[in-house]
Amino acid sequence: MHELAISRSIASIAERSAHARLARGGTVTTVEVDIGHLRQVVPETLVWAWSFVTEGTALDSSRLAVNHIPAVLRCRACGAQTVLTDVFTLTCGTCGDGNVEVISGDEMVVVALIVEDNNG
Ligand SMILES: [Zn+2]
Incomplete structure (x- = not known):
């Protein structure tokens, strides 16, 4: 389950980037990522893994938008x-x-x- 590991890295990058606004009570609604074809990611699985990984975190209920890069x-x-x-x-x-x-x-x-x- 390669997608879980990728989701975790994306979540930690997103949390770090949004840190200041999250600290002021902001809510992350969408995280948009470019994922290259060579990463061998199934976008649907990544989106599922995202909801699993972010549950109960600052990113809970945010949407992961995946751009597939050929x-x-x-x-x-x-x-x-x-x-x-x-x-x-x-x-x-x-x-x-x-x-x-x-x-x-x-x-x-x-x-x-x-x-x-x-x-x-
Ligand atoms: Zn050639």
Whole structure:
């Protein structure tokens, strides 16, 4: 259950980032993350894991919005950029060469936190 570990890291990043506003009584409503294809995460499972991990914490009842980032490789042999469809063969989709550079797909970044301040 790889998604649980990822949820825990995202939750700790989000709590740290929102710390000051949480301390003033704010509520985190949405945490938006970029998750690269190479992370091999099932978004539905990640969302389930999120509700499990955040239950009873400062992030309880917040929504996890997952942006799936495709894995893009650039081939050093022929220069082609191809989108990877499976994660087990890191080879160029055009010429099949294994000398490739990962352009995107390795992300695990909190890109936005929506916090509602308590105005009461
Ligand atoms: Zn190539």
